[in-house]
Amino acid sequence: MKPQEVSASIVVYKNDPEQVVSAVKSVLSAPMRITCTVVDNSPTPDLMQCVVDCGAKYIHAGENLGFGRGHNLVFREEAEASEYHLVLNPDVHFAPEVPAVLYHFMNDNQRVGLVMPKILNSDGTEQRLCKQLPSPLDLLSRRFLGGLGRILFAAQLSRYELRHLDLDVTREIPCLSGCFMFLRSTAIREVGFFDERYFMYMEDVDLCRRIGAKYETIFFPRVAVTHGYAKGSYSSGKLLKYHMQSAIRYFGKWGWICDSERRRLNKKTAALMRGRAD
Numbered sequence: 001m002k003p004q005e006v007s008a009s010i011v012v013y014k015n016d017p018e019q020v021v022s023a024v025k026s027v028l029s030a031p032m033r034i035t036c037t038v039v040d041n042s043p044t045p046d047l048m049q050c051v052v053d054c055g056a057k058y059i060h061a062g063e064n065l066g067f068g069r070g071h072n073l074v075f076r077e078e079a080e081a082s083e084y085h086l087v088l089n090p091d092v093h094f095a096p097e098v099p100a101v102l103y104h105f106m107n108d109n110q111r112v113g114l115v116m117p118k119i120l121n122s123d124g125t126e127q128r129l130c131k132q133l134p135s136p137l138d139l140l141s142r143r144f145l146g147g148l149g150r151i152l153f154a155a156q157l158s159r160y161e162l163r164h165l166d167l168d169v170t171r172e173i174p175c176l177s178g179c180f181m182f183l184r185s186t187a188i189r190e191v192g193f194f195d196e197r198y199f200m201y202m203e204d205v206d207l208c209r210r211i212g213a214k215y216e217t218i219f220f221p222r223v224a225v226t227h228g229y230a231k232g233s234y235s236s237g238k239l240l241k242y243h244m245q246s247a248i249r250y251f252g253k254w255g256w257i258c259d260s261e262r263r264r265l266n267k268k269t270a271a272l273m274r275g276r277a278d
Contacts (some may be wrong), residue, residue: 006034007078008086011070013041015090022093024054028100039070068194068203072177075193079185087181091228098223102182107180113187113215118224129177132266173219174265178204202246
């Protein structure tokens with residue numbers, strides 16, 4: 001039997017049903033063999049009927065597993081049976097051709113393990129989600145010091161957020177967002193699934209980094225998706241706490257100061273901003 005071309009997973013927690021339906025329909029409207037599984041971390045299975053009515057699989061976790069652990073439930077079932085796996089947030093929607101374009105791009109570029117398309121706000125403006133691998137100072141100034149951090153460390157943040165990078169060019173980027181990750185299943189099996197020590201936040205950085213050590217991680221702006229981008233950790237003390245805990249775990253794993261691989265990859269990316277590479 002020919003393997004499934006693409007599997008997809010969406011992890012939800014008390015999300016608006018219309019939002020979830022929009023995401024599921026975006027996936028299942030693609031002109032290819034594709035399955036979609038929604039993992040519901042909510043206390044009650046209120047979303048089950050609308051998900052099943054759309055033709056997707058539904059898993060009620062019965063507890064809040066977090067982002068990575070929820071997606072891993074699907075990875076373990078689907079990654080063996082599909083060529084590619086799509087991770088997306090429930091606040092993402094896109095045109096039917098997007099998965100097919102990414103599928104063909106990956107087929108033509110066997111060294112690519114992960115690709116992220118252009119990410120747009122609801123008003124059509126671009127979200128700059130291509131970044132360098134973060135240092136402790138990057139996250140401290142960007143997330144935990146608020147507006148003061150952005151003022152004091154403006155130049156540092158500009159480098160970290162690749163503010164001068166041309167977002168119309170396909171290129172390798174070391175840190176791509178987990179809101180939409182089109183993954184090669186063999187890469188997932190080789191480097192491992194999401195690290196479940198992160199409850200929320202940083203698990204996408206960690207996975208992107210592990211894939212990038214063996215494959216290329218590519219920003220591909222020829223297609224775009226729309227992302228709600230709530231920035232929950234900016235407004236919720238609880239989510240900010242999760243983000244801080246994940247940052248501590250991330251730097252404990254990869255290194256706070258001594259991280260030669262981060263320096264190497266970020267130096268390579270910085271050359272792109274100076275026009276030394278395409």
